[in-house]
Amino acid sequence: MLVAGRVHADLWVAGQLEQGAEASSVRRRLSALSSFYRYCAAHDLVGRIPTAGVARPVVDPHYTGTVGLARDEACVLVAAADADRGRQALRTAAVVRLLLHNALRVDEACAADVADLGTDAGHRVLRVTRKGARKAKVPLTPATVAALDAYLADRARRAGLGGASALAGPLLASATGGRLRQGHLWELVRRLARAAGIEAWQELSPHSLRHSAITFALDAGAALRDVHDYAGHKDPRTTRRYDHSRDSLDRNAAYIVAAYLAQPQGTGPQARLHPGAASAALRVEEGRDGSEQDHACGILHDGDCL
Numbered sequence: 001m002l003v004a005g006r007v008h009a010d011l012w013v014a015g016q017l018e019q020g021a022e023a024s025s026v027r028r029r030l031s032a033l034s035s036f037y038r039y040c041a042a043h044d045l046v047g048r049i050p051t052a053g054v055a056r057p058v059v060d061p062h063y064t065g066t067v068g069l070a071r072d073e074a075c076v077l078v079a080a081a082d083a084d085r086g087r088q089a090l091r092t093a094a095v096v097r098l099l100l101h102n103a104l105r106v107d108e109a110c111a112a113d114v115a116d117l118g119t120d121a122g123h124r125v126l127r128v129t130r131k132g133a134r135k136a137k138v139p140l141t142p143a144t145v146a147a148l149d150a151y152l153a154d155r156a157r158r159a160g161l162g163g164a165s166a167l168a169g170p171l172l173a174s175a176t177g178g179r180l181r182q183g184h185l186w187e188l189v190r191r192l193a194r195a196a197g198i199e200a201w202q203e204l205s206p207h208s209l210r211h212s213a214i215t216f217a218l219d220a221g222a223a224l225r226d227v228h229d230y231a232g233h234k235d236p237r238t239t240r241r242y243d244h245s246r247d248s249l250d251r252n253a254a255y256i257v258a259a260y261l262a263q264p265q266g267t268g269p270q271a272r273l274h275p276g277a278a279s280a281a282l283r284v285e286e287g288r289d290g291s292e293q294d295h296a297c298g299i300l301h302d303g304d305c306l
């Protein structure tokens with residue numbers, strides 16, 4: 001491997017694409033391999049970096065192979081989790097909400113420990129490690145908190161402990177107390193989806209729930225910058241890929257800009273708006289809190305926040 005040249009790297013990339021690998025997957029693998037060779041070069045293990053100059057496969061910014069859920073499908077999936085039976089039923093309810101309400105990545109959920117739970121500014125939070133070893137505090141929804149508290153209390157009772165505060169180790173534990181593996185969550189999601197009657201259950205994955213959660217947030221009208229933080233994306237352009245209604249004419253920023261410029265300072269709206277932009281313009285008038293820049297950038301969405 002240390003004697004590989006540029007031609008070997010080119011053939012390696014081409015071979016993966018010919019075998020049907022996604023362009024995004026090949027790009028990630030190539031990036032990892034490049035990091036390896038840069039490390040080797042920094043320690044004088046190789047005289048050249050064979051991946052230098054290798055063309056990265058082009059990724060369509062508007063396409064994703066992930067199968068998501070419709071809103072009604074998400075509701076029946078949660079209902080199926082709550083109706084689940086067995087010793088790990090409470091864990092099932094907590095897992096589904098962590099993935100679907102809080103949009104956690106599967107590795108973030110599996111890597112979390114009980115000690116990572118806490119509070120901050122009145123919120124129950126879970127400390128997670130994002131991609132790139134970035135630390136983040138994820139605020140938990142009331143439904144997620146209730147499901148986690150019930151699961152941890154039951155787990156402590158089964159272990160003969162005085163309460164959930166005496167627990168340690170992984171947040172999501174197997175029946176033997178070990179850390180839940182990502183494969184467990186794949187099996188769980190598909191089993192629940194099948195029980196819920198979701199047609200595409202065989203194509204779903206834990207990431208499908210995260211993908212759906214981010215899409216729901218945008219569809220519900222959450223601002224792009226808030227969804228960007230919610231998803232934990234490093235690049236806002238990644239979040240934009242989830243906004244399937246971004247080309248809607250009703251939400252075009254031209255309506256908001258026209259209304260904003262037409263109103264004298266300190267007076268109400270002076271322009272008649274397209275119905276699709278009316279609520280957004282109203283928030284321009286009511287806000288007056290420095291958020292006008294977001295409106296002008298066209299990232300304010302109509303509707304209530306998820």
